[in-house]
Amino acid sequence: MTPGARVAAAIDILDAIAAGQAAEQALSRWARASRFAGSKDRAAVRDHVFDVLRHWRSDAARGGAETGRARMIGRLRAQGIDPDTLFDGQGHAPARLSVAERAPHDMPGDRGTAWDLPDWLVPVFEDSLGPHAKSQALALTGRAPVTLRVNLSLCDMSKAGAMLAQEGIETVPNPRADTALTVTEGARRLRNSAAYREGRVEIQDASSQAAVAALGRPGRALDLCAGGGGKALALAAYGWAVTASDIDPKRMKDLPERAARGRHKIDICAAEQVDARAPFDLVFVDAPCSGAGTWRRAPEAKWALTPARLAEFSAMQREVLTKAAPLVAPGGALVYATCSVLQSENSKQVEWFASQTSTFEVERETCWPVDEWGDGFYSAHLTRAD
Secondary structure, three states, X not given: OOHHHHHHHHHHHHHHHHOOOOHHHHHHHHHHHOOOOOHHHHHHHHHHHHHHHHOHHHHHHHHOXXXXXXXXXXXXXXXXXXXXXXXXXXXXXXXXXXXXXXXXXXXXXXXXXXXXXXXXXXXXXXXXXXXXXXXXXXXXXXOOOEEEEEOOOOOOHHHHHHHHHHOOOEEEEOOOOOOEEEEEEOHHHHHHOHHHHOOOEEEOOHHHHHHHHOOOOOOEEEEOOOOOOHHHHHHHHOOOEEEXXXXXXXXXXXXXXXXXXXXXXXXXXXXXHHHHHOOEEEEEEEOOOOOHHHOOOOHHHHHHOOHHHHHHHHHHHHHHHHHHHHHEEEEEEEEEEEOOOOHHHOHHHHHHHHHHOOOEEEEEEEEEOOEOOEOOEEEEEEEEOO
């Protein structure tokens, strides 16, 4: 595919997304109908689509309309690329720009457009992040780093880096966690690399790694909202005896394979059987949330979030905290974590929980920002006092 044809494909996919299709579904449908597209073509089209999704409002403003074509014009302008070089009507490239499309479009002065947020989220960000609201909102419009967790039970950091380099995957140490390597080149080769296939490395954001690394001496741990099992695997690598559970067991479907690859033994437990396994020295609650710290990876979620949905997450967070508390052994720890930067999902929930019980003391809270090293993430470490 020519660069222009890739842009044309992205425009069609963006229009499908605007009409209500999920991004992954729209991309998959395009790929199935476009067998001629090679892996580099698919990767380039995907990058176009997700770059626009991250800048949904500002790209529409730069392009002059809320269409896939206008947004793609706006994205090229933001990247310093003259749209005329790709919108030339040759072959499968988009049609030439009209006079109106060539006209400059001034950016509106509102913060929602400038920060690429829904209007209602602007004051939420300001309340949550204060003077850092703008910088964090803009950080969420960039591409997220690809970060690996080195499985220290199988491999040290230098050996992992050397193995990856032999296959054209370049990495640098990530200062956020001692187990983290950030990929600087060759990320799309990762899943076929020997280091990944042999369980020496796993893909995991550095902020998540840092939250687990801070937990101290191992014992019996419950990953209560395990999902794909990233935290459970990290805990196991540190020597914890891990039980993993999730209210939706389908979310854990890949965990047995991942555990086997990393040579970890993890007890996968149905939600209704967790009480019988209690008490635990550590209960890790990676709570359901807006995912606001990960919107670089899932930009659709930013535009789909509503005040009502945020309130639903709040209710779920309180419910899971209430469920987790009695599962902690006396003297044990409860860790409440989210991949959110919103105060209502983080410190406010811990304040609420502390007001409901005298059994737990808040030992520390940590917030990791959205930056070049990792996602926005929050963790609160509470100790059971009795």
